[in-house]
Amino acid sequence: MTSRHVLVLSGGLSPERDVSLRSGRRVADALRDVRPDWHVAEADVDAALLPYLQQNRPDCIVPLLHGAAGEDGALRDLLETLDIDYVGSDASGSRLAFDKPVASTLVSGTGVAVPEFVVMPQSTFRELGAPAVMAAIGDRIGFPLVVKPTRGGSALGVSIVRHSEDLPHAMVSAFAYGETVMIQRFISGTEVAVSVIDGPDGVHALPAVEIVPESGMYDYHARYTAGTTEFFCPARLSEEMAATVNEVGLTVHSVLGLSDLSRSDVLVDDDGVVWFLEVNVAPGMTETSLMPQAISAAELSVGDVLAGIIESD
Incomplete structure (x- = not known):
């Protein structure tokens, strides 16, 4: 097995900094567990990053910044300029996904329902x-x-x-x-997250995660405070509906030109219509995040999934 130098980027200055740091630590530890021969480093996105990259050029970067700093395509543009491999969608796909109205319009064009x-x-x-x-x-x-x-x-x-x-x-x-x-x-229904991974075995959707916040709204507190939201994975959907939800996630991943991993948030209403809400190209990887739950339900591990993506690039 080839030893690699992998850099996990997290932090930044967005309001989601704390979540990003938690995701970064968890992913770095997961990669060290499954690839002990790799050199897995961690860095923040600040004025010291470029000098670090010039002196310690990694084989691959795992960007786990949330908000504009990591999801609007700018950082990925920079990494492409520096000719450094990274995990995740390219700059173009990231820009499309990060702008909710643009993503919604493109997804609607495929026939997927999108709220007005x-x-x-x-x-x-x-x-x-x-x-x-x-x-x-x-x-x-x-x-x-x-x-x-x-x-x-x-x-x-x-x-x-x-x-x-x-x-x-x-x-x-x-x-x-x-x-x-x-x-x-506003659409009333069952809130579901569909994670898609694009690895050595091709593109496939993971078991959907059903989200039931005790407050009735899956807000920041409900997302990152343990015990405030109940999750069901796989989601409590019929086999047919689960397949439909996964197909929506795959459609979103494809139409926006996304790569490696994405997470689409959808709602299933009482009539069985699946409504697209938004998509994330840098899904959270904290202990309460949705993608790790889906990975676990698929009997995989975060470390193995990311290591597989890195090795397939």
């Missing part, structure tokens, strides 16, 4: 007047609805709005995480 949405820049919100804009949005989308930043993850800045009087606060909360927000029709 409106995109609203903060400048338009101010220039046209908040009351008029919110009234128009409420009339078109209806209540309840979901307000979220168009970019970013971990449900930061996301609100479910059931009454018109709660919309202003939700808009302000979303604008705190970005200049543009996405207002989307």
